[in-house]
Amino acid sequence: MKGYGKLLRVNLSDGKITKEEISDSMKRDFLGGRGFAVKLLWDEVKHVDPLSEKNKLIFSTGPLSGQLLPSAGKMVIASKSPLTGGYGDGNIGTMASVHLRKAGYDVVVVEGKAEKPSYLLIEDESVKVVDAADFWGRNTFEAQDLLEKKHGRNSGILLIGPAGENQIPISTIMSQKGRAGGRPGMGAVMGSKNLKALVVKGTGNVSNFDEARLREMGKKGYDEIKAKESYDFWMKQGTMQAFEWCNENACLPTFNYKEGVFEFSKELDGYVVEKLHADRKGCPMCNMQCGHVIKDSSGQSSELDYENVGMLGPNIGMKSLPQVALLNRLADEWGLDTISLGSAIGFLMEASEKGLIPEKLGWGDFEAAQRLVAEIGKGEGLGKLVSRGVKVASETLGRGSQRWAMHVKGLEISAYNCHACPGMALSFATSPIGAHHKDAWVISWEISTDRFSYNKAKVEKLIEFQRIRGGFFESATVCRLPWVEVSFGINWYPEYLEAITGERRTWEELYTMGDRIYNLIRAFWKREIPEFGRKWDYPPDRWFEEPHSEGKMKGIKIDREKYEQMLSWYYELRGWDQNGIPRKETLDALGLKGVLNEITG
Amino acid sequence: MAQLKFFGYLADIAGTRTKEVRLEKPVLLRELLPSAFPRENIVILIDEKPGHLESTVTNESKVVMMPVLSGG
Numbered sequence: 201m202k203g204y205g206k207l208l209r210v211n212l213s214d215g216k217i218t219k220e221e222i223s224d225s226m227k228r229d230f231l232g233g234r235g236f237a238v239k240l241l242w243d244e245v246k247h248v249d250p251l252s253e254k255n256k257l258i259f260s261t262g263p264l265s266g267q268l269l270p271s272a273g274k275m276v277i278a279s280k281s282p283l284t285g286g287y288g289d290g291n292i293g294t295m296a297s298v299h300l301r302k303a304g305y306d307v308v309v310v311e312g313k314a315e316k317p318s319y320l321l322i323e324d325e326s327v328k329v330v331d332a333a334d335f336w337g338r339n340t341f342e343a344q345d346l347l348e349k350k351h352g353r354n355s356g357i358l359l360i361g362p363a364g365e366n367q368i369p370i371s372t373i374m375s376q377k378g379r380a381g382g383r384p385g386m387g388a389v390m391g392s393k394n395l396k397a398l399v400v401k402g403t404g405n406v407s408n409f410d411e412a413r414l415r416e417m418g419k420k421g422y423d424e425i426k427a428k429e430s431y432d433f434w435m436k437q438g439t440m441q442a443f444e445w446c447n448e449n450a451c452l453p454t455f456n457y458k459e460g461v462f463e464f465s466k467e468l469d470g471y472v473v474e475k476l477h478a479d480r481k482g483c484p485m486c487n488m489q490c491g492h493v494i495k496d497s498s499g500q501s502s503e504l505d506y507e508n509v510g511m512l513g514p515n516i517g518m519k520s521l522p523q524v525a526l527l528n529r530l531a532d533e534w535g536l537d538t539i540s541l542g543s544a545i546g547f548l549m550e551a552s553e554k555g556l557i558p559e560k561l562g563w564g565d566f567e568a569a570q571r572l573v574a575e576i577g578k579g580e581g582l583g584k585l586v587s588r589g590v591k592v593a594s595e596t597l598g599r600g601s602q603r604w605a606m607h608v609k610g611l612e613i614s615a616y617n618c619h620a621c622p623g624m625a626l627s628f629a630t631s632p633i634g635a636h637h638k639d640a641w642v643i644s645w646e647i648s649t650d651r652f653s654y655n656k657a658k659v660e661k662l663i664e665f666q667r668i669r670g671g672f673f674e675s676a677t678v679c680r681l682p683w684v685e686v687s688f689g690i691n692w693y694p695e696y697l698e699a700i701t702g703e704r705r706t707w708e709e710l711y712t713m714g715d716r717i718y719n720l721i722r723a724f725w726k727r728e729i730p731e732f733g734r735k736w737d738y739p740p741d742r743w744f745e746e747p748h749s750e751g752k753m754k755g756i757k758i759d760r761e762k763y764e765q766m767l768s769w770y771y772e773l774r775g776w777d778q779n780g781i782p783r784k785e786t787l788d789a790l791g792l793k794g795v796l797n798e799i800t801g
Numbered sequence: 802m803a804q805l806k807f808f809g810y811l812a813d814i815a816g817t818r819t820k821e822v823r824l825e826k827p828v829l830l831r832e833l834l835p836s837a838f839p840r841e842n843i844v845i846l847i848d849e850k851p852g853h854l855e856s857t858v859t860n861e862s863k864v865v866m867m868p869v870l871s872g873g
Contacts, residue, residue: 429839430868433810441809445867448808637871644869648844649851684871687842752849 201227202409203263203700205304207236208327210320212393213253213312217327222306227701229791231713232262233677234289234670236307237278238720241287242795244309247728250282250385251367251392253313259300259358259398260308262677263700266301266485267406267414270421270688271679273297273484277358281384282392283369283540283589284610284634286725286732290372291638291674292381293483296356302402314394319359321351322400332396336365339533340374343397351399359397360387361535363577367391368587370540370576370612374532378481378491378503383537384611384633409702417699421682421692422487428686431488437470438490439506439685444469446510449647450753451617451624454514455563456546457606457742460617461751462514468521473504476521488682496525497566504528507637510615511542516549517563527569534577543612544586545572547593547605556599557582603741608635609725618743620753621646623658625739626766630662632670632721635739639670641684654762659769664711671714716790718774719782723792726781726799733779737767803858805833808867814838815866824860833858842869 204227207220222236230239237260248254258278265274275297281288300308303324310320314329317336321328335343340361347357356375363371364387371387372380390396408414425431433441443465446452450460466472473492481503482489491503502525512518512527531538552561559582561568575583586593590612594605606613611634618625627640642662649658668690673680676697682688698704705713726732739758747757771778775786787795802821812818814837822833830845831838831854838854844867845852858864 429814429837430810433813437809439871441868442870445808445870448806448865448867641871644844644871647846647851648869681871684869687869 201701201703202407204232205301205306205406207307207309208305208322209309209311210327210329211311212314212318212329212395215329227263228703229713229716231672231675232306233260233265233276234278234674235262235713235717236260237276237289238287238717238724240307240309241278241280242720242724245280248280250280250285250389253393255280255389255392257310257386257389257393257395258307259296259310260677261297261301261306262675264676264678264693264696266298267408267418267696267700268485269418269678269696270425270682271483271486271488273486274677274679275300275381276674276677277373277382277386279386279389280728281633282367282388283385285729286609286634287721288382288384288386288633289674290380290382290384290386291677292358292373292375293379293486293679294356294358294375295484296358296375296398296400297677298484299356299400299402301406302404303400304402304404308398310393310395313392317394317396319347319397319399320395322398324401324403335396337362340535341377341533344377347397347399351401354401356400357397360390361533361577363534363536364388364391365396366577366579368536368577368579370537370544370587370589371535372537374535376481378532379483380532380537383539383636387535408700410699414696414699417692417695421688425488425682425686425688428688430686434488434686436474438492440470440473440492440504440509442506443509444471446616450748450751451621451643452514453510453615453617455517456515456543456550456604457613457617457740458746459750460619460748460753464519465514467519468509468513468524472521483679486679488686490681494525495522496529497522498526500526500529502526502529503532507615508538511539512545515542515546515615516569518566518569519564520566523566527573530570530573534573536573536577539614540589540612541573541576543590543606544576544593545569547590547601548572548582548586550604551597551601556597556601557585603745606740606742608739609736611635613739616643618739619748619758620756621651622654622758622763622766623651623662625743625758626659626763626770627662627665629737629739629767630666630770632718638674638680639666641665641669654759654766656769659766659773663770663773666718667711667714671717672710675713675717712790716792719787719790719792720795722776722780722782723787723795723799733781734767737780803833803860803862803864805864806866808865809870810868811839811843811866824858827857827859830854830856830858830864843867844869
């Protein structure tokens, strides 16, 4: 099958480097990206400590990655998660995706642990493990600059900051001083392997089935995006247009998700970003780049997205966008996930408010928030309590704090408050890595149809979006935002796939592929955590027990009994038992024979 | 007065983020909007209930129109 490269396997313990063919059946059944990652982890990572050298870190692209197609500069990074104990992955926009594909590889599997801090240098056929003594201890911005100076700006770089080096479970992997991916602790896994960075330089080209048709369709795709009526506004505000939207719909995360509206929202929204706009950044191959750069309160550049601002803004009571931008930049430099960071700081502020910790941390305390970024990055002081995530923090703190530790399966919830969005709450609860919006996204549809209902149609829609976003986009490994944000036609994608591989795939087949991936991820959780089951598919108690006290959704909370029904429907539609475990017939139909034995054996 | 709020790019098309309109009698929402207003992929709420371009708007209505979007 055309359009694919090889799998590069690097063992940091013994230095062995191998290049493997990827079978056509693997390509057909799992497509690439997340699909490849979960299959490899299922086959090769069993019952290991996520921070041990037995875990594997997988950098995986799909057949659309790195091609001259709309927003195709993406990559999935996956491993067994040290934050959740289950399957973890992240999606990052990076030149490393483009260079890796040009170098002839689709996947890099990193095994073992280097004896001393190292980085991986991939230059087409040449693959080396290089001493990283000059870079270890540097923040991600400094290290990016130094690596570019050494290897040239025409290289793709993925790296960790001091948080990853310290194996902090909420650390992530960074690229290009602002692109991040790997929320469930992929940075910590990389740090546990003494691996500071991947530097990739590729000079070849992907061999596609029909180059001329692909080129023509790519150009038409870019033209279609630019002609969209929502394009100009998107270019002004990017994802930050969601800020005003969420505040209006009372789903803005505010004061550790207690409320859904923020009194100072107009100090932080997309119109403020427009006013303070200093530069634009984004992913390669994208003509609708969403990284809006402003000067933070210290005068340095910080790249903002909705999630950063939502979680480091109203969620912790911050009222100034430049101050939020500074916290965001610090997080990026440390290599900390901004969503989990915002949730961790919010948790501590609430714990202080309730007198559960002796430290005084007021909502919106900017100085304290800055200190906490460093403490969390080091795992020291108060940071030690939350650096393993709010689930562990609440289990340590007790005294009812589990009820407002805002996570699902150990992954902190991203920036939609769901007191009055039961479908989105279910969406977060059933997202395969824990609560994350890249898989979970039914909220727009829910609000536009009937946000207060708990019906089966909502569950069906949720699954449809999971198949498209978490299945197809994560495995083709191309950005979903053209489709989501400017209504780029979704039927372009099977056309692109056909021009690349020579094989026509229907949406029905791609949905089945998505189901296969979801079922295997589910099985991975069950195998690695024997007690895994239905009770892991719930949003926090806060959404069931503490209604909003302000805003137009005042008094609203999720009905627990009706949520249970929706969850039961979800399992039924997925072909799982009522404990959320895939049934034998479901797995068999997806070609996953033998999987059930491993999770029940 | 009927109150209309426009979010995102819809504000650019409408030429305003908010608008008040005195209505002597109920009208269809689309009659209050420019002809270039999009017909798909928009969220319409009339008094917090889902609506559409053919929904009836009265002098007391509060209408919110937003794009379908996702933060990232």
